[in-house]
Amino acid sequence: MAGGREAYLALLAGKDPKIQKLLDDGYEFVTNAFRPGAKPSGFKAKEDREIVRELQRQGYEVELWLAYDERGTAIATMSSIWRRKRA
Numbered sequence: 267m268a269g270g271r272e273a274y275l276a277l278l279a280g281k282d283p284k285i286q287k288l289l290d291d292g293y294e295f296v297t298n299a300f301r302p303g304a305k306p307s308g309f310k311a312k313e314d315r316e317i318v319r320e321l322q323r324q325g326y327e328v329e330l331w332l333a334y335d336e337r338g339t340a341i342a343t344m345s346s347i348w349r350r351k352r353a
Contacts, residue, residue, distance in 0.1 A: 293348040304343035
């Protein structure tokens with residue numbers, strides 16, 4: 267599983283310089299989450315802003331960026347969420 271996650275992050279970092287910068291700056295990928303209003307009806311999941319607020323309450327700096335699928339294709343309805351401990 268860890269190898270899959272590492273391969274996914276390497277793919278994204280090679281495709282998107284912003285993701286490489288997040289990794290270089292010490293951010294850790296958390297998850298992809300739906301943008302406000304993009305969650306399918308009846309789908310139980312938190313939207314990106316809810317997750318961001320929770321992480322901030324836990325003491326993290328948080329960044330939102332484009333979300334990508336496992337092939338490296340952007341997902342317009344989702345954000346990727348990145349965190350690092352506050353200094």
